[in-house]
Amino acid sequence: MKKLSLLILMLVLFACQTKREQFTNPILAGFYPDPSICKVGEYYYLVTSTFVYYPGIPVFRSKDLVNWKLISYVIHKPEIFNVEGSRVSRGLFAPSIRYHDGLFYVSCTLIDRGGNFISTSADPEKGWSDPTWFPQVNGIDPSPYFDEDGRAYLIYNSIAPDNAPLYDGHRTIRIIEFGIDSLNAIGEESILINGGTDLSKKPVWIEAPHIFKKDGYYYLIAAEGGTAYQHSEVVFRSRSLTGPYISYEKNPILTQRHLDPKRTNPITTTGHADFVETENGEWWAVFLGCRPYVDKDYYNNGRETFLAPVKWIDGWPVINPDFDEVRYTYDYPLPKAETGSRPQSGNFIFKDDFSTDQLALEWMFLRAPKEAWYSLSDKTGSLNLKVRPEQCTEYVNPSFVGHRQQHLNSSASTSLSLETQKENEKAGLLIFQNEEHFYFLCKSVADGKPVVQLYQSGVKDSSMLLLVSKPLDIATRDIRLKIESKGDQYAFYYATNNVDWISMDRNVDAKFLSTQVAGGFVGCIYAMYATSLGEPSTATASFDWFSYEGDDDVYKQKQ
Structure with a gap:
């Protein structure tokens, strides 16, 4: 009996010693949708959609698939990214990244402004080529595939056959060859998938296709069901690149739409996946998902990037096969x-004191700056924004420098200096979902006296509704501002010293900024913002630091 007890103890100790460390989902928290991934040498590379935000298409690098370092952007020149006049959920849709013969290829769609393109790079950390456009490709979500015979193809979502849809959401997956050297389309396109997994059941929005080859089969994975609650990932296979493709009889290979929406800490809308094989022969999927804060699928973070294992079952890949829930x-x-850089998942703090000569790569602009309206050198240790006529309610590039909301429970704070005598000149912190859905906490003037104001956007025009206004001492020059997200509510504060936060409002409706209410494909952004509401101005707003802190309780729980 003693020997048996000793053996059991040894086995328990061995199991404890060999237990693998666990990582936290999402691996890219906040508005990082439509992930695509590839492996080159010891590194993995990942890209996501950015819509009209600039720079466009972030490129991440990792050695372990979990800890990612932002190293560059594919779209990094304002002159090649003209999205003026496009609302925030247009722009860059669904990039794909692949590697072939010494070059990285990123394909993407610039909606309304040129269509599909490919950019290349020999070293993503050093930059990307200007886009090469594919006017022959009528569709979205292009993904390159390099076959074993050396020929190259684009696979993409396109219109129904003969442009005659049988129902709303009827789409196809198509393929066309392109020249590797010229990056020009060759020949005619072919239809690989018509409608989706079963045309008789009227499947909708087949999109985001990727092809890879394994054990003599070409596998085509794609999203189906739309990018909201019915989202899913499905798979087909064929012995020939151009088909016919057979749908897996147990599709979808990933979805959460069948689960109880009232479950604890749900992850929803999963789909738009891409696969990668590790050096140890295991397969993993990256995909988008959302974390709602109430059971009616309200979420403000937007669509985030998740990671889950893939298992091969009877010759078919299945994502997360050992669990119902992601x-x-x-x-x-x-x-x-x-990675040597700040975390992108779990609970973390990000602080910038603007002591460098360039903005950190994490910062975002609302469309591309065409003039020098911000500076890190005018005042040492400050980010200075010109107070300009442009407004975030317009489809233009305002004085807006943003950071994603990456947690359900988070806060963003900053120190602001603004000297003005004009009521139309305002600067402060935004929590921004789109042009008609945001809150603005700012310093300004009312009746000739300095004030702190909290506005809510109008939903039908460029007006703003004043929710709260509080007076400041006439001598007050610098103030601090803070916005907290608390699931379905936001709280707004200001301070005139370094100690005491004064509440503007602690219970502001966060659902107003949710995708469920505001629509679109993006997530909320905390932004330092300055505007003169359409009037000429010579004022400048100085931000001495910015701090973001995210702390979600679910990360403290052990599943």
Whole structure:
């Protein structure tokens, strides 16, 4: 009996010693939708959609699939990114990244402004080529595929056959060859998938296709069901690149639409996946998902990037096969590797004191700046924004420098200096979903005296509704501002010293900024923002620091 007890103890100790560390989902928290991934050498590379935000298409690098470092953007020149006049959920849709013969290829769609393109790079950290356009491709979500015979193809979502849809949401997946050297389309396109998994059931919005080859089969994975609650991932296979493709009889291979919406800490809308095989032969999927804060699928973070294992079952890949729910934690796929940069998942703090000569890569502009309206050198240790006529209610590039909301429970704060005598000149913090859905906490003037104001956007025009106004001492020059997200509510504060926060309003409706209410494909952005509401101005707003802190309780729980 003693020997048996000792053996059991040894086995328990061995299991504890060999237990793999777990990682936290999402691996890219906040508005990072439509992920695509590839492996080159010891590194993995990942890209996501950015719509009209600039720079466009972030490129991340990792050694372990979990800890990611932002290294560059594919769209990094204002002159090649003209999205003036496009609302925030247009712009860059669904990039794909692949590697072939010494070059990285990123394909994407610039909606309304040129269509589909490919950019290339020999070293993503050093930059990307200007886009090469594919006017022959009528569709979205292009993904390159390089076949074993050296020929290259684009696979993409397109219109129904003969442009005659049988129902709303009837789309196709098509393929066309392109020249690797010329990046020009060759020949005629072919239809690979008509409608989706079963045309008789009227499947909708087949999109985001990727092709890879394994064990003599070409596998085509795609999203189906639309990018909201009915979202899913499906798979087809064929012995020939151009088909016919057979749908897996147990599709979808990933969805959460069948689960109880009232479950604890749900992850919803999963789909738009891409696969990668690790050096140890395991397969993993990256995909988008959302984290709602109430059971009616309200979420403000937008669509985030998740990671889950893939298993091959009877010759078919299945995502997350051991669980019904996508998990917040899984075992690390590979030994944990540090990136040397700030975390992108779990609970973390990001602070910028603007002491460098360039903005950190994490910062975002609302459309591309065409003039020098911000500076890190005019005042040492400050980000200075010109107070300009442009407004965030318009489809233009305002004085707006943003950071994603990456947690359900988060806060953004800053120190602001603004000297003005004009009521139309305002600067402060935004929490911004789109041009008709935002809150603005700012310093300004009313009746000739300095004030702190809280506005809510109008939903039908460019007006703003004043919710709260509080007076400041006439001598007050610098103030601090803070916005907190608390699930379905936002709270707004200001301070005139370094100690005491004064509440403007602690219970402001966050659902107003949710995708469910505001629509679109993006997530909320905390932004330093300055505007003169359409009037000429010579004022400048100085921000001495910005701090973001995210702390979600679910990360403290063990599943």
